[in-house]
Amino acid sequence: MPRNLTRALQASSFLLVMSGYLALMTTQRYSAALTFVPLFFYAIAPLGEYLDAKFSWYRRVTAVVSISSLAAALASLAVLDLLASVTLLVIYIQAYTLLHRKRVSSYHHLHLMAFFLLLAAFVQNPEPEIGPIIALFVSSAIGALMALHAYTELERNEGIGLGEIVPLAAHDTDMPMLDTPRHAKGVATVFTAIVLAVSVFMAGIFYLTPRMEAGLLGRGDPALFRTGPSRTVDLAKSGNIQRSQIPVMHVEFPDEPGGRYSGETYWRTTALHDYQKGRWQSKGVSHIRTQPAYSVPISAIVANASRRDGVARDPWNGARVVHQSIYMDDAPEDGLPCLTMVQRVNNRTIRLGWSERGDYSVVVLRHASQHWIQYDAWSDIQRFTPEQLRNAPDNYREILSDQDLRDLTSQDLLPRTRRLAQTITRNARTVFDKATALNTYLSGSNYSYTLNLPPLPADHPIDEFINETRRGHCELYASALALMLRAIDVPTRVVAGYRGGDWSEADRAYTVRADMAHLWAEVYFLGCGWVTFDPSPRERENLLARNWLARTVSRYVLRAKIFWYRDVIGFDRALQLALFRNVSLGLIGLGSEWIGSVDSTRIIGPRSPWPPLALIAAMLAGFLAWRRRSRATSSRSLYAHVLTTDQVRAVRLYRDLRHRLERIGVPVVGRTAEEIRRALEETPILAETTAVHDIIETYNQVRFGGRPFSRDHYARLKRLQRSLQRNKQ
16 A cells, blocks of 8 residues: 555544544533544554554453443433533544554544534534634545545555556556656645535535524533623522623724724613512613603603614703614624613614613514614713712602612612621712722722632522622622612612623724623612613733734634624525525626616616626636647647656557557457456467567556666567557468
């Protein structure tokens, strides 16, 4: 077996196997440590092959381990889900194959298991990094299959000369040697062409076939906590929060200078008023009072019930209106993210409405067939000075209803925590000073931010956070501030949404990721409305991000993620129909310019006839040039460029021999040189076969063995060839 071919098969199979493990790494369930599994088994594979070849006990032991592994995989279904059990079984099959001698079927097993690993990654919400891994998988799979095919053919014809494997008929005598540089270049060209063709085909299939959601195996992993806003917040849950880098929003500010927004970017989705037994949930206020900043008026909610293009309310006097153009991959079930506080939202594809809770949340009333949503929002941004907020009255009992006041000040803090809140605010005279004092205390050095949720008691989780653990995430920070303010009779609520955004200079837009999901507090100031307070510490800026190269790479990665989740994961039937429509209208417009049966100006606007004519002319010129070159190439002897002079003489001599034998009546089409010689021995058609034997033997030795072939020797065999005569019997 040629060493280069074996190495090519081993290298391409290794890349194919590794691409399966790399694909699993793009999911939340598996880490980078998984790549050590194939590396370890590939490292000890030579030892396993040696033991498999020398010792029968090794094969018996591995057979017993295989049976035990199958039983363990079935038993693991009791503690693992189906997908995890199947993945472990696939990994074992690959390990078993690597630790034994390799046959053609062994490579088939390796390749098939690699495909199963890629499939397992696809149904577990992979990150966008799986894109280049798919490219690696496809290219390595093509290389592995090509190498395996050549390996199979050579193994099947082991012991037979190359001249007998490759039929050298009259039309294919110019075939170059398999080990020539020209052939290697040709294989590389064919490999590249196949990879490009498969990539184009896969892209076409992807864009032109309907989408199907995940079936039996599902997509999500419910065992993991992931960042993202929610209508309910359970403060007693513990565990690790997995950061999700998925871009959820693409935001542009059309009216801002340079597209950049200078204010705070709090993208509120819904407000959570009701707090009971360590759990926040949405609950609307029971009455609407005279102050417009308190809640969306019922009249506005009712008036927008019949609107089909969005929602709107009366603007606030003195507020700055900020326009946002937002794209989301998945339309949320409750609360479209908008800057605080939204005044108007326009969308013509999905029915929207004000939330009945009156908390300035815009909800989706009826989904369209699409999952993504593009909408424009206008928010009333009010920036109050500290003096304005200090001058706000605190006579809440005279303004709010008893029910609303109870809902907005309800809490179950222990006496120790209530005393702490009173101690911190004892020198504060106004609501603003009290909120600021508590906000400063919680955001100080006594508390630390972590995504590793500490175990908290179910009855009083916030008391445990404030007094004991002193570490947590935004849900605990915001809840602590809200409940401590409620303990001193200040109406407060928490708000779920997103905070921040990554600015892209190239796109002039912000990208909001899932890990920017946030919870903060809003304090109600009479005469002003809801004001944001956020005690959660902001994460320190990564020093690497200050580097220009790192920022550039990060921008392109985010752009790739937006493309992935909008055009790949978020690809839907509406986009597919739009693609078909654009292609169809383009063809109609092009054809109408020639046959005049369709008025293309009414369909796609006025078109100039010169671009399509120039395109057709260029295509015709390219085709004629290709035909001319192909004819010129076929008229020349290709083997003259890849063989030595002696080999050219041998090929020419053998070609002439075939022509002469065919004229005499000897069947040569589809036969190798050795087959022709055996046929002449079995059926004495020629009067003398010595010349044929000499020519065929010389041809094999010179053409495939590299033996010298002088002009004199060539001339002598040429004369013998002319003397060939048919047997007159």
